[in-house]
Amino acid sequence: MNSKSKTVNVSNLQFQLDVEDDWPPVGIESLPFRIDVDGYKLLKPPLFVKGLSVGDVIRPTLDGGGTVSSWSHQTRSGRTTLWLLRLDEPNNLEQVLEKLLELGCNVVKLPQYGCYSIDVPAEVKIGDIDAVLDELNPEFVACAFPSMRHAED
Structure with a gap:
């Protein structure tokens, strides 16, 4: 061969x-x-x-x-980019990131600035992402979708 x-x-x-x-x-x-x-x-x-x-x-x-x-x-790919910004010290951010990884997402971290970028593959349902994000307190973590490619579920 x-x-x-x-x-x-x-x-x-x-x-x-x-x-x-x-x-x-x-x-x-x-x-x-x-x-x-x-x-x-x-x-x-x-x-x-x-x-x-x-x-x-x-x-x-x-x-x-x-x-x-x-x-x-x-x-343009069918993938979405999600940003998380830590505003304060939430006690569940690492658990939420773990759940996003379990769904098949990829995570880039800049923890010294509280910045996280999540790559959401096209085959992952955005509703599943939203359900995980609902676990975050918006007073502690801000969410943004600077490149949304998924259709709403």
Whole structure:
């Protein structure tokens, strides 16, 4: 059996963020993309860049310093990006994140700033996600959907 190894070309793109009143807590977000003939395919959910979901293919325009100055979608995946922001110390946030993982979601954490990005695969029902999120107290954790691709159940 003769198998050829296939090289996967992965590149991190740097996105300049608009920081107002010290938010977001970073000025640039670096995101991993797989480069293919159609463009750049996002591999992990963003913590601060709106409008992107895992599996989206974009065409970026880079400035002279190599930072993304603009981008457009080539294709949008069926995945949703959910952001959680810890406002106070809830006692059940880790349990909620575990339940989201059990449903098949992927989680990126920046706990020192209370930021969490959840990649919701297309096959996961948004109603199941909502049921888990209902366990969070909105006074302790804020939820946002910066890239909603699921239809309402």
